[in-house]
Amino acid sequence: MSQRGAQGLPIDLTGKRAFIAGVADDNGYGWAIAKALAAAGAEILVGTWVPALNIFETSLRRESLMNHGSVLPDGSLMEIAKVYPLDAVYDTPEDVPEDVKANKRYAGASNWTVILVVNAMCLCTHQAAIKQHHCRAMNFFLSSA
Known part of the structure; x- marks a missing residue:
């Protein structure tokens, strides 16, 4: 087991990509899961509900969050490689009702259905081993980076 794995999860995820x-x-389960996976060595990608996206991205840029909430067990800071807008209620763009498409909280965001986020992450059929895990209402995917 690597030194990374010994500090958090008893696994080494170096070279793996995790989507939470x-x-x-x-403050939520998703953040805690991201920190645990980062401590195990995974590259972190997150999906954030579209109406909360701007607030979350602003919080990430604030030094207080980056210096307080992102500290890993080894003292380093968790880095989030990419934040994707995501509304997991809708699998495909065709599933999205017109009133949601027209909602101002979704204005400016694109590619936020499940299939479009997966495609954007290049987690398609050409990457063979995608493992899906469920933890309460959270979903995360691990794949080779």
Whole structure:
């Protein structure tokens, strides 16, 4: 086991990419899952509910969040490689009702259905081993980076 794995999860995820859906602040299960996976060595990608996206991205830029909520067990800071807008209620763009498409809280965001986020992450059929895990209402995917 690597030194990374010994500090958090008893696994080494170095070279793996982890996607955690449902991260919108540094207080929830999603953030805790992201930190644990980062401590194990994974590259972190998160999906944030579209109406909360701007607030979350602003919080990430604030030094207080980056210096307080992102500290890993080894003292380093968790880095989020990419934040994707995501509304996991809708699998495809065709599933999205017109009133949601027209909602001002979704204005300016694109590619936020499940299939479009997965495609954007290049987690398609050409990457063979995608493992899906469920933890309460959170979903995360691990794949080779």
